[in-house]
Amino acid sequence: ARAIASYKPLKRRFTILSESPLIIDDFAHNPDGIKATIKSSAQRTHGTLYLVTAIRGSRGEVINRVNAEAVAEGLKDIDYKLIITSSVEVVNEANLVKPSEKKVFQDVMDKNGIKYALFEKLGDALKCALESSKTTDTILLIGAQGMDPAEEFLKEIDLI
Numbered sequence: 001a002r003a004i005a006s007y008k009p010l011k012r013r014f015t016i017l018s019e020s021p022l023i024i025d026d027f028a029h030n031p032d033g034i035k036a037t038i039k040s041s042a043q044r045t046h047g048t049l050y051l052v053t054a055i056r057g058s059r060g061e062v063i064n065r066v067n068a069e070a071v072a073e074g075l076k077d078i079d080y081k082l083i084i085t086s087s088v089e090v091v092n093e094a095n096l097v098k099p100s101e102k103k104v105f106q107d108v109m110d111k112n113g114i115k116y117a118l119f120e121k122l123g124d125a126l127k128c129a130l131e132s133s134k135t136t137d138t139i140l141l142i143g144a145q146g147m148d149p150a151e152e153f154l155k156e157i158d159l160i
Contacts, residue, residue: 012025012026012027012147012148012151013026013027014026014037014040015151017141017151017154018139018154020135021133021134021135021136021137021138021139022044022045022137022138022139023138023139023140023141023154024037024041024044024138024139024140024141025141025147025150025151026140026141026142027142027143027144027147028142028143029056029067029142029143029144030067030070031066031067031069031070032070034067034070034071034074034142035070035073035074037074037140037142038051038071038074038075038078038140038142039074041138041140042078042080042138044138045136045137045138046136046137047079047133047134047136047137047138048079048080048081048133048134048137048138049075049078049079049080049081049137049138049140050080050081050083050129050132050133050137050138050139050140051071051075051080051081051082051083051140051142052083052085052125052126052129052139052140052141052142052147052150053071053082053083053084053085053141053142053143053147054084054085054086054087054122054142054143054144054145054146054147055084055085055086055087055097055101055102055105055143055146056097056101056143056144056145056146057086057087057091057094057095057096057097057098057101057145057146058094058095058096058097058098058101059101060101061100061101061104064101064104064105065104065105065108067105068104068105068107068108068109069108069112071108071109071114072108072109072112072114075114081117081129081132082109082114082115082116082117083116083117083119083125083128083129084105084106084109084116084117084118084119084125085118085119085120085121085122085124085125085143085146085147086102086118086119086120086121086146087121087122087125087143087145087146087147087149088120088121089121089122089123090122090146090148090149091145091146095144095145095146097146102118106118122146122147122149122150122153123153126141126150126153126154130157
């Protein structure tokens with residue numbers, strides 16, 4: 001009973017940040033997690049799913065290719081708007097997105113006919129989603145280190 005009473009949920013694990021619009025934050029940094037999180041979020045929305053995803057910086061082309069393929073697969077057959085970010089203003093040197101990593105992510109989207117908007121800065125990507133979405137839409141934030149500061153950014157602009 002003491003363990004349950006003191007339990008704190010893991011940060012960024014399908015965390016609801018806002019109800020209107022519904023904003024969900026999830027680390028979802030591997031292919032299975034990406035697909036499952038997109039599917040679960042799409043089931044909860046009554047409108048468009050705005051997916052804001054951060055490219056994994058300095059992890060290489062392979063992981064970014066498989067993550068991008070998971071995003072493309074997850075978005076099939078749903079009403080979506082995809083927003084991709086490199087999060088340059090919030091990551092350290094060890095997490096900077098290399099040009100080749102960005103290119104491979106974009107190449108996968110292009111190959112699969114997935115439309116997207118690309119922003120270098122996390123703040124610009126979040127603003128795009130917030131300004132474009134309606135209260136019936138869902139905004140899903142996924143990605144590793146490049147998406148970690150998203151909740152704080154949303155608090156700063158008094159959204160949550």
